[in-house]
Amino acid sequence: MKLEIVQAGNPVLRQRARPLSVEEIRGSEIRKLIESMRECMHEAPGVGLAAPQVGLTLQLAVIEDREKYHKDVPEEQLRERERRPVPFHAIINPSIEAIGEEKTEFFEGCLSVSGYSALVSRARAVRVTCLDENGQRKIIEASGWYARILQHEIDHLNGMLYIDRMKTRSFTSMENWVEFWKGKPVSAIQSQLELESSGRF
Ligand code: ZN
Numbered sequence: 001m002k003l004e005i006v007q008a009g010n011p012v013l014r015q016r017a018r019p020l021s022v023e024e025i026r027g028s029e030i031r032k033l034i035e036s037m038r039e040c041m042h043e044a045p046g047v048g049l050a051a052p053q054v055g056l057t058l059q060l061a062v063i064e065d066r067e068k069y070h071k072d073v074p075e076e077q078l079r080e081r082e083r084r085p086v087p088f089h090a091i092i093n094p095s096i097e098a099i100g101e102e103k104t105e106f107f108e109g110c111l112s113v114s115g116y117s118a119l120v121s122r123a124r125a126v127r128v129t130c131l132d133e134n135g136q137r138k139i140i141e142a143s144g145w146y147a148r149i150l151q152h153e154i155d156h157l158n159g160m161l162y163i164d165r166m167k168t169r170s171f172t173s174m175e176n177w178v179e180f181w182k183g184k185p186v187s188a189i190q191s192q193l194e195l196e197s198s199g200r201f
Contacts, residue, residue, distance in 0.1 A: 025131060037054065105186055127140070
């Protein structure tokens with residue numbers, strides 16, 4: 001099954017996805033879908049892909065942060081983002097809660113908002129309760145970049161995009177991100193964009 005990623009503006013991205021039954025998860029259709037989503041995510045490439053992004057309003061997302069994606073990222077940036085490899089897995093019918101009050105803010109992108117990026121504030125750590133690709137109940141406790149991926153993907157299942165949460169003044173094309181912002185510490189970007197000067201306008 002060859003899947004196509006839909007772009008912002010497609011109403012499927014704004015619907016609340018429906019949960020899957022354990023029977024469906026163990027059935028061949030969903031198994032095949034998970035495999036196709038994995039291929040689609042690798043091809044993109046991306047670290048997460050939610051079913052609504054391929055036009056299906058199902059509470060299903062796949063996640064994988066491969067070590068090979070990290071070799072072009074400076075060590076300092078991996079450390080700042082607490083980005084570590086995450087093996088392939090699916091999350092199904094997830095619920096999510098923040099662990100603690102701590103937030104982090106980094107540039108984030110989305111395969112369905114292709115070519116753009118923006119600063120998004122997210123919980124640093126989360127707990128996700130879901131079913132896995134075998135229909136088994138699973139609790140994931142994650143921090144750092146993996147926690148951000150989980151929040152981003154679960155937003156998709158609720159009809160949300162990162163642009164609903166972004167610091168709008170930080171919105172940038174990827175080209176300009178590379179030219180002006182890449183590699184700068186987030187605190188410097190925040191002050192350059194006057195993100196902390198609320199009430200000035
Ligand atoms: Zn996305």
